[in-house]
Amino acid sequence: MEKYLSYSQEVLEAKEKGLPIVALESTIISHGMPYPQNVQTAREVEQIIRDNGAVPATIAIIDGKIKIGLTDEELEMFGNADNVAKTSRRDLGYLLATKKLGATTVAATMIAAELAGIELFVTGGIGGVHRGAQNTMDISADLEELSQTNVAVVCAGAKSILDIGLTLEYLETKGVPVVGFGTDMLPAFYTRESEFSVNIRLDSAKEVADMMRAKWDLGLQGGSVIANPIPKEEAMDASFVNGIIETALVEAEENGIKGKDVTPFLLGKVKELTEGKSLEANIALVKNNARVGAAIAVELNQNK
Amino acid sequence: MEKYLSYSQEVLEAKEKGLPIVALESTIISHGMPYPQNVQTAREVEQIIRDNGAVPATIAIIDGKIKIGLTDEELEMFGNADNVAKTSRRDLGYLLATKKLGATTVAATMIAAELAGIELFVTGGIGGVHRGAQNTMDISADLEELSQTNVAVVCAGAKSILDIGLTLEYLETKGVPVVGFGTDMLPAFYTRESEFSVNIRLDSAKEVADMMRAKWDLGLQGGSVIANPIPKEEAMDASFVNGIIETALVEAEENGIKGKDVTPFLLGKVKELTEGKSLEANIALVKNNARVGAAIAVELNQNK
Amino acid sequence: MEKYLSYSQEVLEAKEKGLPIVALESTIISHGMPYPQNVQTAREVEQIIRDNGAVPATIAIIDGKIKIGLTDEELEMFGNADNVAKTSRRDLGYLLATKKLGATTVAATMIAAELAGIELFVTGGIGGVHRGAQNTMDISADLEELSQTNVAVVCAGAKSILDIGLTLEYLETKGVPVVGFGTDMLPAFYTRESEFSVNIRLDSAKEVADMMRAKWDLGLQGGSVIANPIPKEEAMDASFVNGIIETALVEAEENGIKGKDVTPFLLGKVKELTEGKSLEANIALVKNNARVGAAIAVELNQNK
Ligand SMILES: [Mn+2]
């Protein structure tokens, strides 16, 4: 296994010194934003983690290795490449064996983080049960990963293009804790609120770390969703976002857009109809998650 | 892990002497019956297990510990408390870290039993796939637990408020044996029969223990459902119970009761319309399960 | 565990010498073909594996043992017996404890192969998500097995009596790689093509073996689907097969055939309406899979 992992100097030193480490995914770099904004944002997010007492480890598949922490050159190359495959659990063996470039999704980043001994991972939003999944069975592999891989995932909830209610049901069946960080309500990515309650509300990084430690000490496999609402200043109005999604869903139906094509279509519509504010919001919430995630990583490092 | 487990004197001695032990859940105490009937029933069920050659271990979460066996004082306190959280897999870490009171469901009791080295667990009925789950995805975490945690669960089948057919399909997909104890038909909690066949019929405790031992010796993770029909004298008529449920489902729909609110509504209606006979039946079937469970635990202790 | 495994002389020697081994299932013998054609085909398939540099291990449950490799006498007896139970994960413990005859499905053969240290398994087609499973939840245990048991499964795709699209969604959620062997399109058993793309295309046995080794070296549990199209000469026309299935589905509905009875009905109709050509095709594709499977087993033996 070790032969597939390649650590950056910064992460290697952090591991040797026993410092808290925060994993970051790379799909947001390759598929979430245009170059060079993606690289710049990645660096800013990493710096926020450093400023909050932890060490960032951006994860990507490069040249037959799972990179745990990217150098400046690697990040630049990766952010500018156009042949990067979105990598979930099922793709990891293939991409490593063929030495192709891979951007890790939530599922693959969790796997890599666990392999590297990293207990906390910061992302924007998790995948979930797609709208209409009662018929399409389109359910993100992220949810299965949360039930089996020992990494806490700080996010801003599940995107409202998903079916949030069904996502919560799936996580309940699978025994995954869904924590509202300072909130009783599950946030929905662009919005601070949704109509759904979280399973558990916790108000401090220490409480989150203590819950995770108890879970893992018991030997209960899997992670948890730590749902951290987008900052107020950047949050969108729920009725505005939901209106866009409802409209886009009708449009998708009218145009015969189905299955896997629906999600990128919805995301595109949200971007278009928010006049680019969705990207700003996305960046703001990831940075906010980086702050909270670093704090939790510090606590997880102390209660080991 | 051991730091979270706290054994009663009786269970500790049983473990030291290598006696057969039967796990019991505590949701039935906190959420299933009023005080003091709940405490009295719990004691009677424990005594039945002793009378049948095994040692009872009622499981609950108290003060940051998973109690394996409750003292009289603990049982009294627990049965009388009104701030007890229903505890499934996802809740265990949180309740232990925050030292809150937790009543273990089937899923959490299975986890605790396995951690404590107990192979057999007696309950009333397991959770399952809820009616309408094709749309709501409301599926009990008990089913996932049965597929991964090594504890045999003696119950009186799945409640007919659930969708029994879908519950059986789910268990089949997950590779969980469903055994009819002395019956070819899956019992449905209040009734001895249903329209569904079991996967395997076994007629003695030894046969059940031998099947489980072979499964576990092979390294096949998970438990099994040992479905033991309610005693004839206490059984209700299937058409009577199903009539109540059908009526209650219509009423729920008319009153806009949805999702998680449906199950307690149905259970309430069953109780109301059976004029309390459902509680009597519930007690009778648990006691009957305790007898069968103790016998299986004795056999499991011998074929180890 | 070892006490339940019984190796044939041929397989035992192969293990001692470190030769590549290919697992074969026995449901095709007991339930897939009439005697003596079933026994003859089984022997021919085994010989193809030998001719391609590997050792065949046909797997069946006999007299309380999992047989890894059948002697001529065992194969003859097994192929001629009429009391053979189809054995999936849930049935293994029961059949071993009661010493009944069991024919291993894809799921059970994967389990047995893993227990015996065999990494490659050749079959005809895997189980999947049944048509209408959105309502019936009828989903083969084979899919769960593929997500947890470390065996690569060479098959000719999923039968078009299944819902192939939903089967692919389920496998994606579960993180199972679906490889097209020399094809971008998932083959559908009797046909070389379907409307569905595979996740990964690989064109040589070595590439498949390298992907699997990387996956397993990472510690990623589970197998993969290696979908190998039926040879051109034997392939049926997709519109012909799909037409038969559509007609049969209507007929099933009209006759009130439901749930578990639909699949055997559809298979029967396919056989009837192809005037026995489906059996010929079935034999041809299994032999073709044996060739490819042996080649992959040879490569897996070299990259260990
Ligand atoms: Mn999907």
Ligand SMILES: [Mn+2]
């Ligand atoms: Mn539920």
Ligand SMILES: [Mn+2]
């Ligand atoms: Mn089925």
